[in-house]
Structure formats: C-alpha cells, structure tokens
Amino acid sequence: MATITATRDGVRQAAGQPVRRRPDRGFGTAGGHVVRTVLALFFGLPILFMLVSSLKPDDQIFADLSSPRAFLPVGDISLANYAEVFRTVPAWRFLANSIGISALTVVLGVLINSLAAFALTRMRWRGRGLVLTLIIATLVVPFETFALPLLWWANKLPWLVVQDGRPLWTFGWLDSYQVQIIPFVANAFSIYLYYSYLSTIPKELDEAARIDGANWFRIYRSIILPLAGPATATVAILTFLNAWNQFLWPLMSVQSEDLRPVMVGVQYFFQLDVAWGPMMAYATLITIPVLVLFLSFQRAFIGSIASSGVKG
Amino acid sequence: MSSPIAISSSAGKPGAGGSLRRARRAEARTARAFVTPAVVLLITFFFVPALLGFVLSLTNARLVSPQGPQFVGLDNFTRLFADPLFWKSLRNTVYFGLVVVPLQSGFALVLALLINARIRGINAYRAVYFVPVVTSIVVVSILWTFMYQRDGLVNHMLQAVSFNLVQGTDWLNDPATAMPAIIFMSIWQAVGFHMVIWLAGLQTIPGDLYEAAELDGAGRWQKFRYVTWPGLRATRSFILVTITIAALSLFSQIKIMTNGGPLYSTSTLVFQSVRAGYEQQQTAYASAISLVFFVLVLTVSLVQRFLTRDKD
Known part of the structure; x- marks a missing residue:
C-alpha cells in the first residue's frame, strides 16, 4: 500500500500539484537556471520559428534566418x-x-x-x-x-449500408x-x-x-x-x-x-x-x-x- | 480514503442458497456482456490480424486480388533474406535503436533531475520541454525538414554560434548525415515524454532517504548513485522498454523527411514493410517483414526484462 501511495504522490508532483515532501533542491542554483533556460530555448525556439514563419512570405523567412528576426513576428506579417x-x-x-x-x-x-x-x-x-x-x-x-495484415483484413470486413431505403451488406472497410x-x-x-x-x-x-x-x-x-x-x-x-x-x-x-x-x-x-x-x-x-x-x-x-x- | 458516499461495512448477502446462485449467475452474465464489446473489438482488430501476419507470410496474398491467397511455404522468407534492402533496413533500425535508447533515456533523466527542484517558474520550464511531445511527429518532421535545408535555420544557427567556423551540410540529402539528423530530431521531439515519467519515478523516492544520506556525509553524486538510481529501478525498466519499442517502430519521420533515402540510408523495417505491403500491394511479403520486426521487438524486450529483472 505504501508504494501505491508514493506512486500517486509522484504523479501528483509530476502534474504540478503540491506534495508534502520536500524534493531535492540540488539543482535550484543559478547554474541550474542557466541550463534550464538554454534548454527551454532548445525546445521552444523551433516551435516559435514555425509559428512566426507561418506569417511571413518565403523570401522574408529566408532573409530573416541569420538574425534573431527568425523568431520574431516582424516585417511583412500577414x-x-x-x-x-x-x-x-x-x-x-x-x-x-x-x-x-x-x-x-x-x-x-x-x-x-x-x-x-x-x-x-x-x-x-x-x-x-x-x-x-x-x-x-x-x-x-x-x-x-500487424498494420499490414490488418490492412488486408480490413479490406475483407463486412459493413451494413442503407441503399435506396434497404439494408445492404458491403465488403471492404x-x-x-x-x-x-x-x-x-x-x-x-x-x-x-x-x-x-x-x-x-x-x-x-x-x-x-x-x-x-x-x-x-x-x-x-x-x-x-x-x-x-x-x-x-x-x-x-x-x-x-x-x-x-x-x-x-x-x-x-x-x-x-x-x-x-x-x-x-x-x-x-x-x-x-x-x-x-x-x-x-x-x-x-x-x-x-x-x-x-x-x-x-x-x-x-x-x-x-x-x-x-x-x-x- | 475519504469518499462522498457513505460506506456500508457489512456486505449484504441474499438469504437462500438458490437465490444466491441465481444472483451469481446473473452477475457473471452481466459481466460478460460488459466485456464483450471490448473483447470482440480486440479479437477483430488485434488478435486476428496478428495471427494473420503469421499465416499470410506463408502465402502469396496481395492486398487486392481476384484470387485467394495460396500457400507458398517459406518463399517470402527466402526472398527476404536474400534482399540486400532488408539487411540495410534491419541495420538502420538497429542503429537508430542503439543510439536513441541510451541517449534519449539519459537526456530525459537529466531533464527530470533539473526539473525536480522546488523553485519558482518550474512549471513553465516543464511545459516548454513538453511542447514538442504534444506536437505531432508529422508536424515536427516537416518543421525540421525545413530547418535541415542547406540554407535552413540549423546551418544559420551553427554559423552564428561558431562565428562562421562551422559550415553546415545538406543534412537530409547526405547518406552520412541523414540518419543522425533524424535521430537528433526524434530525441528532441520525444524526450519530454520520458522526462515526465522519470519525474514521477523520482517523486516516489522518500525524502528521508536523502536526509539520511546527507547525515552520513554523502555528496551529490553519492546520493544519486546510492539513493536515486536504486530507487528508479521500476521506472528504469518501463522507460527502457517503451523507448526501445517506439524507436524500433520508426516510420513517420522517414516517410516524410527522406522517403528511405538517400541511397536507402534511412530505410527501416516498418518503412520497408509499408512500401511492400501498401505501395506494392504485396501483403504476404510485408507480413514476412512484419514478422521479423515482431521477433526483433520481442527478443529485445525479453532480453531487457531479463537484464533489469528483480534480483532479490
């Protein structure tokens, strides 16, 4: 029972809900912040680049690539x-x-x-x-x-359709x-x-x-x-x-x-x-x-x- | 456990033996009715196609054919083992798995340790690391195809951070770099998923163990080695198995980014089975490839289970 409770705490904590226990503060330092921020850029910038590029014409996307403008909604936005x-x-x-x-x-x-x-x-x-x-x-x-056998199998399965007000069996999904x-x-x-x-x-x-x-x-x-x-x-x-x-x-x-x-x-x-x-x-x-x-x-x-x- | 509904502690039992038996029978009948939809669907869309994979691999079945499949013995396997593309795909699949499994699980653990600190804004970091996970691998693949272009974002960033020392290449069109580029992107996309699972595992380790270790004068590494690592055993085997299965199933990235090329340097088992079974409609040959893939997954899972087994 104890392990189950501990596990639930883990889920709660991973979901950002408070747990009574105090977690290890080992990486709560300034260096930790720098690393965390660099990683946030690593994961976040490509997504930001996608959102921003969707608003720019192609020539501007390429022109902006070599500057921070690549991640900013500036210029010819539409x-x-x-x-x-x-x-x-x-x-x-x-x-x-x-x-x-x-x-x-x-x-x-x-x-x-x-x-x-x-x-x-x-x-x-x-x-x-x-x-x-x-x-x-x-x-x-x-x-x-089993995706390929399933494809073959799905092509054989029956399905009931209504045609001209009458039920009709068809084959192949x-x-x-x-x-x-x-x-x-x-x-x-x-x-x-x-x-x-x-x-x-x-x-x-x-x-x-x-x-x-x-x-x-x-x-x-x-x-x-x-x-x-x-x-x-x-x-x-x-x-x-x-x-x-x-x-x-x-x-x-x-x-x-x-x-x-x-x-x-x-x-x-x-x-x-x-x-x-x-x-x-x-x-x-x-x-x-x-x-x-x-x-x-x-x-x-x-x-x-x-x-x-x-x-x- | 608190519950909004009052709990009756005395279990009510019907009085006479006959009515008890009747109630039991009715309970069993109802229970079978409740599981029937799920069981019928699982049989139709899992067990039947999985078994069909074995059967069809011994025939000459085609996806659409006027004739029924005919038994051809082990012909498909003979052909498969003589096919250089099969060996190339198998090698690529194993290569991808061997690189991704340790790198992704290790990186995910580092992220989980970084996130496992009680400081302000930690939820925001965690959310950013997790955004690629909720972004479809299809979207991620087209985004990175764009970023990996010769004059794309990746090369511009490399130039910027190296003061023009590093000149990037045409990542996806070079047989030497196509697979590493896909590996890098795949880890970027999926690592947040396993970070969250490691985090849930980390939270199950009781805080007093760390306090006890500190009292004994343990440093950060020793705490990790003797408290954290042993405490993550169950999480470890789960992560290992799920990353391995996902890695060996590599398909979407390949289909979108390289279509198996250049020079088949990124063809994988699943990619080859889809090409055979869908594009060329050779269900039987595709089933044979799928079967080899299944054996590979099963063997690796069993070996991993054996290596990470409970030794107590």
Missing part, C-alpha cells in the same frame, strides 16, 4: 500563407474529419474500455483471469507489427470513416489504466448500492464512472492525442480526399514546388488545436503521461 493553404488543400474538410474521428474514438473508447474494466475489477465471473491475461498480452505488441475509428476504440492500455484506478475504489460502495437494489449498469454509471474522473481524463487525453496524430494507418487505408485526416494532408505540400510559408501555416493550423488543449489542461496532460508510466 495571414496570406493561411489563405494559400485553404486555397490549395481542403483544410477545413481535413480538420472536420480529424475532429470527428478523434471525438468519436474518445467517446466510444471511454465507454467501452471503462465498462470492460468495471467488469474486470468489480464483478465475479469465470473467465475473468483469462480475459485479463489476453488484454495484458496485447500491451507489448506495437501496432506496426478501406476508404471509410469506420476504418479510422473502430479499430482504435478498444484499447488494452486504456482498459489497464481504468483497471488500476477502479481497483482503488472501495468495493463497499457497490455492495451498499446492491442492497439498495441498484443493478450493475446503474452502479457503473452512477457510482463508479463519476468517481473515475482522473482515469477518464487520462484515457481521453491519450486517446485524443493518438487519434489526432494518426498518420501511418490513414495513409494506407484512406484514399479519398474527402475522408482524409489532417496529418495525411501534409503530403499535398510535398508534391509540387515546396512553398515553405504555406507549409508552416498548415503545420501550425493542425498543431494549434492540440496546443490550445495542452496549455489549458497542462496538469491533466502531464499527469496522464506520468500515470501511464507508473506501472510495475
């Missing part, structure tokens, strides 16, 4: 690169696709994975151990090892929205995160609710899910980042421009003569949603990553 982006690629469509795909993956993922973890932690049934083992086994296998969403809904790591969190909620809560006549789904929905807020935040953030950043899979599985997500859209900018200004504008455009989310929920983001690491 949104012309952004106008160019929307003129050359269907950027709104890509953004709308990515927002829709990410939102659906997050919502379905939170529901399905928390429900599975609920059954695995709080209910008694035969086969529980087997299912748990299978889920844990999937954790160590990277997606890239390639080039669709569902191929970008459904394979990523059930996630062993999300189940694992919920599993760890739900294990810390006392069982007496369910038992009391059972006596009061609540059914299992009601216990899940009204008691456990509301108490699992931090786990939901972690799962939602990690699922969102994953879905928004998808590149390899939609690159292979989606051909229609109308269905493509934002990351695959970068390909358009490499095809013709490379115009760096518009490319930086597109890069900024598809980064801003995530950056805004990160800066608004910084603690939750960093806390999610930290809690993803504290398994034994």
